[in-house]
């Protein structure tokens with residue numbers, strides 16, 4: 307495939323995230339970690355869901371995240387858990403991950419093109 311296919315933008319030959327993708331994941335995680343404890347409580351996770359998916363996770367999705375990914379004993383998602391969540395999504399649907407990153411201001415080359423603010427309405431994403 308060409309060099310701009312979503313899979314090769316995000317993952318190396320061993321299916322690990324490329325360093326640039328890790329940077330973006332760290333930036334997104336830090337952005338929504340409002341109290342800076344390196345964990346996402348439900349409120350922080352839902353703020354991320356609204357910004358990314360246009361609405362909060364429903365209860366079954368929340369339960370699934372907590373069951374499937376790394377959380378602390380109070381069920382707060384760790385960065386590792388967030389990373390795992392994106393890794394699984396990316397292996398099955400790299401375009402979805404790219405679309406998510408676009409909502410957070412990154413372009414097709416994974417460069418930050420818009421500054422994020424909580425209140426800003428994301429640019430229309432249905433341009434294609």
Ligand SMILES: [Ca+2]
Pocket residue numbers: 339340341342343344345346347350
């Ligand atoms: Ca937090």
